[in-house]
């Protein structure tokens with residue numbers, strides 16, 4: 124709702140009230156409409172201020188309402204009525220003015236912002252556009268290039284930038300409402316014609332066509348198939364080329380297409396899923412309410428390879444005091460130089476002072492004795508990690524949390540190397556760790572809820588999106604990746620090429636296909652794991668057929684490439700060729716194609732044409748199938764966990780909502796039918812066998828993704 128009051132004698136104060144962000148729900152819109160009417164009809168009121176309760180102006184339209192039947196007064200006429208008012212209306216912006224919140228402010232005649240406020244039109248990240256006049260007013264106010272930037276990226280800007288762009292008239296460090304009321308008193312009798320943004324001409328640059336052509340190419344390149352950024356450019360183009368009313372019609376038309384699109388549903392699902400995973404819950408019911416994090420003042424990072432360095436940078440940037448341990452002197456010196464460079468560059472970008480002095484470097488593990496939490500990031504080798512955990516357990520003060528950055532190894536086994544297994548959790552960062560948002564917080568059967576709460580809290584402080592998951596080989600992300608990569612290898616055997624398979628996945632929306640990704644991360648990593656598992660035996664040494672392991676189909680293609688020293692980008696050759704070791708531009712490699720032909724001939728395989736649909740179905744449905752197994756096993760507490768892990772850690776296109784949401788969009792029955800089909804064709808591939816949870820969901824009528832948790836609970840209670 125919205126509260127109306129009269130302050131300072133003649134100022135009508137309208138306060139939006141809808142905690143926590145004063146979203147424009149039907150009740151709030153009704154409250155604004157009623158309050159504006161009251162203010163305009165009250166002769167004692169000479170000017171009006173609109174503000175939000177509890178230090179937040181407005182977080183925009185109520186996203187929860189998008190899924191249902193919209194009721195209450197619509198936004199557009201409400202904002203028009205404010206702009207058309209014959210008494211000055213001032214927006215007092217504290218906290219956030221986002222989406223419909225900023226559009227409401229743009230309908231006001233003046234805008235005053237607190238210096239800490241953030242403003243923006245982030246609708247594009249929800250698959251929409253600012254359809255309450257935002258695409259038409261903002262270019263008229265700040266010009267086309269700046270408006271295009273804000274509307275197509277959805278980025279939030281500071282009050283200082285908003286002032287510089289001309290979005291706000293004044294920035295204050297004091298009480299914004301007081302400043303706005305004083306401002307309103309001063310402008311009470313002033314004429315308003317020059318303050319109604321919809322009447323402004325849109326500032327024109329000399330070559331509009333070239334400007335929009337360039338903007339369109341830019342968004343199409345970065346959108347990876349998302350339609351909202353394209354619609355945003357089209358709507359701003361209407362502002363630049365058509366009268367206001369026609370522009371509004373175009374905005375409405377484009378919004379109607381976006382609003383009902385699957386992409387908007389997927390992106391809005393991601394918005395809520397991201398917030399849902401922050402409210403983690405362990406199978407025993409532990410969550411924030413029951414488990415408070417312990418304060419962490421001093422942290423240690425053990426091992427300063429690529430991952431350790433990234434983690435160190437992310438920690439130092441939070442302002443925490445960090446002890447960095449690397450036993451090899453050369454490696455320590457190199458790391459120190461690299462980390463300082465990363466911190467300096469990061470600080471320069473953000474216009475802050477680099478936090479180099481937060482770090483103490485040491486070669487001695489005993490220097491971690493006084494820290495509150497350790498993150499181990501040594502080489503991915505169980506014997507080495509066991510030793511480190513035994514040492515940590517001996518040297519750390521009682522109560523120190525011991526975390527491992529392993530990407531797949533058994534957390535419980537590592538916990539068993541220590542005197543206090545309840546203090547051990549996984550903190551699985553993604554490379555580069557100071558950039559990537561995702562953090563899998565992995566609890567073993569003995570991890571205490573407080574250890575999980577502390578790791579989740581520290582992750583949040585580091586700007587990460589933490590997802591708490593159970594312990595199993597590869598946890599959630601890498602466990603699901605295994606069958607995905609396996610299918611890609613099988614498709615190569617059957618006639619595919621790395622180029623065609625990658626192209627199908629990139630057209631789906633991944634930033635890079637499976638083979639380019641594998642070249643980037645290094646083929647030797649998977650090879651080492653397969654060797655450890657006894658799978659990647661050289662064909663001469665092996666007693667079994669090179670294409671079968673334990674009665675299951677196996678593809679030795681990756682192993683064969685590694686035997687040739689082709690480890691990907693770092694060696695200049697992998698599934699593609701590169702100009703030199705370390706180069707990033709993947710080029711098709713004729714050697715690889717003739718190698719594949721020779722391999723097929725050797726194994727009596729006849730290449731067939733594999734279309735895009737088969738690539739997507741086999742690679743993605745098998746990954747989704749493993750996601751259902753993870754849910755069934757209770758490793759992830761809900762589909763949101765899996766989806767957020769894939770969107771933020773593995774490049775799954777956000778506008779497709781994550782693998783589990785996508786399965787719902789495709790139709791669970793269809794996913795099941797295609798898996799059955801492929802499993803029949805490849806009975807020796809167990810990953811293709813549909814998971815029983817998927818069967819149960821289909822049998823229970825394929826309920827929507829937000830109700831799966833209930834079905835899973837029932838399934839698990841019956842076990």
Ligand SMILES: CCC/C=C/C(=O)SCCNC(=O)CCNC(=O)[C@H](O)C(C)(C)COP(=O)([O-])OP(=O)([O-])OC[C@H]1O[C@@H](n2cnc3c(N)ncnc32)[C@H](O)[C@@H]1OP(=O)([O-])[O-]
Pocket residue numbers: 143144146182183184185186187198219221222223224245246249251252253254255395398399
């Ligand atoms: C014609 C249409 C044109 C206009 C379209 C729009 O305006 S589209 C909208 C354009 N606007 C946006 O895209 C802005 C979206 N919002 C944000 O970016 C951030 O929430 C924030 C920066 C406002 C506050 O960040 P923070 O870290 O302080 O807090 P937090 O993020 O944790 O959220 C706290 C709680 O509030 C909830 N909630 C939040 N916003 C909305 C909403 N609009 N609606 C409903 N709910 C919303 C959120 O789910 C969470 O609920 P929970 O889990 O506690 O039950």
